[in-house]
Amino acid sequence: MPGATxxxxxxxxxxxxxxxxxALTIVLAMxxxxxxxxxxxxxxxxxxxxAAFTAAAGYALSTWLPPALLRLVVGTLLLIFGLQWLRKxxxxxxxxxxxxxxxxxxxxxxxAARDAVADSRFGLDAFAFVVSLKGVFLEGxxxxxxxxxxxxxxxxxxxxxxxxxxxxxxxxxxxxVLHRPLAMIPENALKYxxxxxxxxxxxxxxxxxLGVFTGGESISWPGGEWAIPVLVxxxxxxxxxxxxxxPRLKPETAR
Amino acid sequence: MKFLGGLARFWYDxxxxxxxxxxxxxxxxxxxxxxxxxxxxxSGTAAAVLGGVLLAxxxxxxxxxxxxxx
Numbered sequence: 531m532p533g534a535t536x537x538x539x540x541x542x543x544x545x546x547x548x549x550x551x552x553a554l555t556i557v558l559a560m561x562x563x564x565x566x567x568x569x570x571x572x573x574x575x576x577x578x579x580x581a582a583f584t585a586a587a588g589y590a591l592s593t594w595l596p597p598a599l600l601r602l603v604v605g606t607l608l609l610i611f612g613l614q615w616l617r618k619x620x621x622x623x624x625x626x627x628x629x630x631x632x633x634x635x636x637x638x639x640x641x642a643a644r645d646a647v648a649d650s651r652f653g654l655d656a657f658a659f660v661v662s663l664k665g666v667f668l669e670g671x672x673x674x675x676x677x678x679x680x681x682x683x684x685x686x687x688x689x690x691x692x693x694x695x696x697x698x699x700x701x702x703x704x705x706x707v708l709h710r711p712l713a714m715i716p717e718n719a720l721k722y723x724x725x726x727x728x729x730x731x732x733x734x735x736x737x738x739x740l741g742v743f744t745g746g747e748s749i750s751w752p753g754g755e756w757a758i759p760v761l762v763x764x765x766x767x768x769x770x771x772x773x774x775x776x777p778r779l780k781p782e783t784a785r
Numbered sequence: 786m787k788f789l790g791g792l793a794r795f796w797y798d799x800x801x802x803x804x805x806x807x808x809x810x811x812x813x814x815x816x817x818x819x820x821x822x823x824x825x826x827x828s829g830t831a832a833a834v835l836g837g838v839l840l841a842x843x844x845x846x847x848x849x850x851x852x853x854x855x
Contacts, residue, residue: 607800609811613844614802617851626852671799736811737836740819741829749822749829761837768841772848779852 535689537758538680541727542693545676548720549669550701551712555632556665558705559639564646564658571654572662579663580670588678588687598748602739604683605732611675612728619722620769624776629718636710673698676728683735726769730762804851810843 560569595603621627639661649656673694681690704712734757741749751757801808818836821827827835 606811606815609840610800610802610808613807613811614804616844617804617807617848620848621852626855675799733837733840736815736840737818737833740815740822740832740836743819744822749832751833752830757833764837764841768845772845776848776852779849780855 535684535686538684538686538689539693539696541724541731542677542680542690543697544720544727545724546673546694547697547701547715548717548724549673550698551632551715551717552635553666553669554701554705554712555636556639556669557662558710559636560643560658560662563640563643564655568655568658569662572659572664573666575659576663576666576670579667580674583671584674584678587674588682591678591682596742596746598739598742598746600682600739601735601748602742604679605734605736605739607675607732608679608683608728609732609736611679612725612730612732615721615725616729616765616769617725619718619725620772620776622718623722623769623773626776626780630721632712632715632717680731683731722769726762726765729765730758733761733765734758804847806847806851807844810847811840814839814843 557569557573560572591600591604618627622629643657643661646657677687677690677694681687684690701712734751734755738748738751741747753760814836817839818827818832821835822832
């Protein structure tokens, strides 16, 4: 398997893993406090909605857009998305934003679930159903978005889906076995890594796609696909520079 | 109408997120590279390098502005 395919699979695996861990925390909180039937029904409904969304978005993107324009659209979306992740990771690493804690998130969700009024509809607990559906759908849309953009950008949907599927299975198995949120996962470090990968691939494809305005052919990066790891390394350098300098701008907030 | 408004809001929150300056930085950097490509006849390699440098530079500016204002 070529190095680019491994990179693609690693990217969708890592990004999806983080999202699946967050979705698992929500479903676990609802299942433990309000009952598994409603939580799993909400999860199943979200998965059906996600499948429909994936089919529609994937078909529209791959059918209607010429390759260079596709790369521009996909790259720009990945860049905006990835740099949002990187911004949060930089702020967390420099102590200017609280770190995401899955155990804390689980405690908040369970407390909210215990306080919610019981409202049964169609034999299901409405609160657990809606919260599970919303949580899985929102986290799932992020996974779908990343898989579709990576898969279409690299013209290798199979590898992109493969990476996400392995992550999904791993998180599901871990959730079933441990029966508690995966708080031991270094989520903040993973999110930092995902931000770097999204920014690296996004930069590569967005700039390549600008060629659609100059004759329709993609712009070539020096070194071809080898430019991707170089771009990821450059984003790492830029972000580390920010982590070091930002606390000096706000010393009273940095922890 | 309410549904369409909600849908637009969802996609805005999803893609642009809580800091619109990042989206502006990305679009601005790409617009500058496109202008250089079309008006200055920049080569593909030069455009690629300029794109990378501008994206990183605009990102740094947007984060610094964000931290200074917060």
